[in-house]
């Protein structure tokens with residue numbers, strides 16, 4: 464099983480333990496099948512890592528190549 468880095472906590476975790484997310488139409492969405500086109504980020508399947516991931520807007524912008532105007536208008540914090 465290949466390993467990927469969780470962008471929330473930074474740990475390397477086997478691919479099957481992670482959820483892939485992509486940037487689509489101005490929002491970060493879960494790629495449940497793992498086959499959506501474009502750049503993706505991986506995150507542990509728990510709320511804590513997901514919240515951390517969403518707060519890392521600079522990283523997301525860089526990794527997912529999101530344009531400034533898009534990420535600036537996006538509410539990155541999760542609804543905890």
Ligand SMILES: [Zn+2]
Nearest residue numbers: 469472507512
């Ligand atoms: Zn994690």
